[in-house]
Structure formats: C-alpha cells, structure tokens
Amino acid sequence: MGLYQVTIAITIGIYIILTMGLNIITGYTGQVSLGHAAFFGVGAYASAILSVRHGFPFWAALPVAIIATALVGAVLGAVSTRLREDSLAITTIGINFVVVSVFKYSSFFGGALGIGGIRYPSFFGHMLTKPEYLPVVAACVALGIWFDRRLVRSWLGLALRAVGQDEAAAESLGVDSPRFKIVAFMIGTAYAGAAGSLYAHFMSFISPQDFGFPMSISIISMAVFGGLGTLRGAILGSCVLGLAPEVFRPLVDYRNLMYGAMLLLMMRFMPQGLIGDGSVIWERIRSLFAARRLPGRADERGGV
C-alpha cells in the first residue's frame, strides 16, 4: 500500500465513523440532522486544543473529545425535542453555520487560521507514522461497528427505531421520545467526536472550513446513498462517495457535476439507497441467502 492509498483508506475510515453516527440519529431515530459536521468539528477542535495546548497524548484527548462532543450533542438533542421534522433539519443547518462562525471568529479556536502542529499519536514513545496510523483508525471503525450492533440488539436500539418510525405509537408503548432523542443525539455525535479527534491527529492542521455545511451534506449523502437506517448502507455509502472524488479525479472539472448527478439519480430511481432495506440490490442479495433464514425473524435486518 502506498502513502496515497493509506491516505484514502484513513479518510474513508473517518467518513465511515461519521456516517455510522449520523445513521443512528437520522436512520434509526428519524431526526434529520444537516449539521453533523459541526460535531465533527467540536471533536477535532477539542482534541487539537487538548493535545497542542495542554500536552494531552492522543489516547487521552480522544475520549475527552468524544465526551465533550456528546455533551454538545445532548444540547442539540434537547432542542430537537421542541422542533418538528423540517424545522429541525433547517435548525441543524443553522447550528452548523453558528459553530463554524465560532471557530472562525474566536481567537480561542485559532480564528480563520485554525490550529496546527497536532501530532500523530505516540505508542510507547514511538510516534506513529501515517501507515501505522491506519490500524488505529481501523480499530475505531471496528469498535464503532461493534457498538452499533450492540445498540441495534438492545432495548435502547429498539426504542430508538420505534421513535424513528412512529413517535406517537412509541409514546403509547411507554417510550418517552424526548429522552430517547437526546440519547440518540449523544451517541451519534459521540461518533462524530471520535472521527474529529482522528481527523485532527491525521491532518495535523485543522481550520473552520473543514467542518462547514458542505461536509454535513457529504455525510448525510453517504448515509442516504448507501441506504439510510442500515449499518451496511452507512459503510458502503461512505466507501462509494468517499472514493468517488478519487475515481473522478481525471475528470476534475466535472467532479461536482458527477457528484450531484449521482445523488440526484440515486434518489430518483433508487430512493432506498444502494443496499437499503427494500432496494433491488439488497432484495437480490437477500434472496440468495433466503434458505438460511430463521422462521419468525425472517425479514429482520438480515446480517449486518
């Protein structure tokens, strides 16, 4: 693997973590967030400030960044319980703009120049190189996948999906939707915090525009492109849309055009996403494995 491939792999890993988090908020719990990049930024800045100014090692900055981001996410979650669907979507755009403004106009966050000099993590006194950083990112992705699977099988995950599919019905069965929405936002933004921390230590330099609204659009596009509400969709969507700019690199002048057209055509002709529940491709894959299904829970989330 050359350095170029390593860079792409790390970038896609970070995308996967971001998209998995958003999938918990928007896919499972049904709360459309168009400001996920703001939390990516909170995690990145928290980690950067802790390690550059306060000498935290990566291994300590990462968990603190995750917790800090989840707390900010809880605030957004609390706001979201007061808003209905589309107002929430727009408000999250607003939160994204406001957070970026704070980064940009406050000297504490380094202003428009951002923060530099963030180092790769050290491991027993040895500072990791870029190829050695890849396993760290991969481990975080694996941890994220494991956590998501645990979540989906837990009462919490069941309640989140219930809130996402019919809030009134969920309430009538004892699920207090405000509380569960806040939890969903906390978990989803914690993922973004982890991604932010990984990103900061990978790039060594971060600036406000890395976390702007276009980034939020990229993340939600990945989730929807792969198949919203499924982990496999989040992962595949991140890989496909993460690779797309590289694949289209020879057509650099038409990159945005291709990206827009891909989104547009996908939504128009395969609104369930590439391998979302009910998409043609996923139905085909499932029928291949139909024989192995257990009766009683046949149609449930077959596999990942």
Next chain:
Amino acid sequence: MFWQQLVNGVTMGGIYALVTLGLTMVYGVLRILHISHAGVFALGAYIGVVALRLSPNLVVVTLLAMLVCGLVGVLMQRWLYRPLLGSSRIVPLIASIGMFTLMEDLFRLAAGPYVLPLPVRVPFGLDEVTTSVVTGNQLVVLSSAVILLVLAWFVINHTRLGLAWKATEQDFETAAAFGVNVDRAVAMNFLLGSAIAGAAGVLVGFYYNSVYPTMGSVPAYKAMAIAVLGGLGNVWGTVIAALLIGIIEAFLVISPVGLFLPRDSIAFVALILVLLLRPYGLFGRR
C-alpha cells in the same frame, strides 16, 4: 445613516422575500424542502444575461427569466418530486441537494467561473433617481419586489388557484374529492414560485451587477432559515420574516456585533433564538 441602513435592509428583505416565497409555497403544498429553488434563482440571473442579447430592457429580461424559470420549476416537479411523493421526506431533500449541486456546476461549465455583468436598461430612468436615502437601483428593486409580491398575493387570495392550493395544503385526498385538480394545482404552484425566484435572480444580478455560478449558495440555506422563521408554509409570515432579517442584517453588520457575527449567520442565529421560544416560527400555525 439610519434611514439609509433601513432602506438597505428593506431592499435585501424584499429580495429575500421573493426567493423565499416560492420555497414556502412549495412547502405548503408538498411538504418538501426544495433546496434547488436556489438553483432556479441563479438560473434566472443567467437567463437574464442571455436575454440581454434580445433586449436590454429590464421588464423584458425579467419576464423572459420568469417564463423559463417557471417552466424549469414545473419540470422539476414533474420529473423529480412527483415520483418521490411516497418516499420518506429525506429522499426528496437529498435529491434536491443533488439537483442544486448539478445546476451550479452546469452554470460554471456553460458560462465559465467568472462574474458576469448584468447591465439592463431600466424603464422611466428609475435608476437615475438618486436621493440621500434611496439609490435608483434600490428603487428599482423595491418597486419590482412590491409588484411581484402583490401579484403573488392576488393569486393566492383572490383566484381559484389560490383556493386550490389551500385545499391541497390540508390534504390531497380531500382536495381531490372536492374537485380540485391536485396535480395541476401543484404544477402551477411550482410555476409561480419558480417564476418569482427567477425574477429575484435578475434583480439581484442587476442590483450588484454581477452574476456567477454560486450566487445561489447563500440564498439556498438562508431562505430555508427565513421560511422556518416565518412558519413553514405560511406565505405572509415569510414575507415579514424576510423583511425583518434584511433589516436586522443591515443594522447588525455596521454595529460592533458585526465583527464576530458574519452577515450570513445572522438569519440562523435569529432562527435558533426564535425557535427556542416559539417552536413553530414567528407566525407558525398548528
């Protein structure tokens, strides 16, 4: 100074109102966040640039832009949104974002990444009138905005079409049961909203004498904020919210607050503050 800023604010507010009007109208009948509406807005400006070759007259240029944009709006509704009505609400939203990205890039590829001028000729020499408070260009924008808003008000409140929209807003099936041709009503809704957005594109292009591919980017999201502020789907709330945001921006950017609050975040800060107190917007129903 005060009056100048007020006029600056009202002018911007009028433009915001024109852009947001179509957005909130579409939301009213279809419950779709029509991001690519801002693409239609930019398209209007580009049609204006092309139309200059036919006639430099502002009225002719605007009418042409309105015609083309209205038709493009209807095409979008027919080809893009109508088949997606049954899917979850995020699907048309993402499709719309894709469409907007595509449009922006098409403008860039077709007309180049440059800023193009839009030197239209204004009838009656209205743009020559200059006082200490209002510039001629502002007069042009303001009077056009008033004309278009009155037109919209008339259609919404005094025609059968407006009545059909109100019925559709409540419920498609009931509207159909009462003999409303829902499909046609929705198409006309896109036609009018998009035409007005196209006119707004021409007016902005004229006001700043510049037309460029990404001129829709900021309006795309700011208009959303204004629409929510006005109470999504509430046309008159939207107009008032647009004027308020225009005026607040005009005064905040020259105040000390403007140093750390960039102009384009003001609408969102206002939105967040208002929603904390009134979750359905300033004039929201329900």
Next chain:
Amino acid sequence: MGHDVEIDLDRGHRAVLLEMRRVSKQFHGVRALQDVTLSVRQGQVFGIVGPNGAGKTTLFNIVCGVYPPTGGSVFFQSRDITRLGSARTARMGIARTFQIVRSFPRMTVLDNVLVGCGHRVYGTLSGLVGTYNRQSVRDKAMDLLKLVGLDHAAGTLAGKLPIGLQRRMEVARALALDPRLLLLDEPCAGLTFGESEDLVGLVQRVRDGGVTVMIVEHNMGVVMSLCDEIAVLDFGVKIAQGPPLQISSNPRVIEAYLGKEA
C-alpha cells in the same frame, strides 16, 4: 392472558379503575369536552359512543396523557395521572390502539410487539443496554401474536400487512404493556363483518383475561353486544351513562345520536 392482573371479584362492587372528574378540553377556543365526569370499574367493557366530533377521541387522548385537559383531573387506581404524559401513563398500565392504525412500518410484526414488551425497561438506565431479543421475551410476544391470530406473520414487515391485520397487531402490541386498562379507538372501522366478529371475540377474551376495556365504536351492534356500560357524548358533553339496554331506550340519546342514525 392472566399475567399478574388480579380482579376484585367482589361482584356488584368492583373497584373503580379509572375516574375522570369534570374534565374539559379546549382547542384554540373550540370546546371539545365539557365537564365530563365518569368512572370505569375493573373488569368492565366500557363503551363511549356519540356522533362524529362528539369528543370521543379527545377523551381517549386525555386518558392516555397525549395532552393534558384544560380543566379537571384524571385518576387511575386512585393516582392522579392528569399531567403524566403519554409514555409514563402507558408504563402505568394504560394501553391503547389508534383510530388510524399506527404501526412501526419498517419493523417486523414481532418487533412491533417487542417494543411494547420493554415497558419495564424504558424508565431505567441499566435495563436499556440489555438485549431485547431474549427467548423469554420473544415467547411472550409470540403468545400475544397467537392470541390475535398473527403468529404466522411474525416475520413480516408491519407496513406490508393489510389494515385489518395491522389492527390486530396493534392490539397485541398494546397488550404487551401488561395493561390494566386497554383503550380501543374504533377498532372495527374499515373491517369486514367477519373481521369485526373476530375482533369482538378477541375483546371478550382480553376482558376475560382480566383487562378492563374502554372502547369507542360506531358499529352499534358491536357496542351493544360487547359493553357492560356505555357513556354517550354529544358536542363534548356526557348526556347519558348506563347499561346498553337503558341507553338504547334513553330519549335524549335517541334524539342526539341513534335518531339521526336510524
């Protein structure tokens, strides 16, 4: 059924389970309910009837805590539940179905019922992380599906089920709460005659299992054959209450409701 529901078998004088005292509700100045007082005894099937717009669904929503009344209070097992909110009311043992079916469309029928099985967990923190897909829980959910005759469809996505079957699923899901009181909002709307008969049988079985039932229904045949007691609402006011025979001969009721229907 019979899970941990004890009936006070002291015939003739059963304990009051639900009590509404002078409950009123206004929506933007429009009166939907006016000073409604009624009590439901344990083990009853209690019918609420009245013309369209009489306030029947509003009454249900207030009992379930969907919104608080503008005046008066609601007591359940002698506890004031007026402002408890929907979820906590449900966890106290008041279950409901909806007039227009509300399923979790992209979940399986079994998972729909399992959501109801979690009522003891949702209020806690530690319970939430446990897996819901344990055999004991699934057995309970499957039993409920058997009770409503849907065990064969356990693995189907709820949204793909015909409305009649979704209704039955809603009943199973509501029963998963181990409720003491079950509210059925027009359970027979849109059902065929045969399906309605099945539903009557189901309600009787539920009642025999010890669950008190409140039912809003337009089908008078169903109401008369099923209910022990009936309250009649007209324009938000309770105009009569009593056993079915008494109600059907009450001149005010005939004037307000039955007269128009016939």
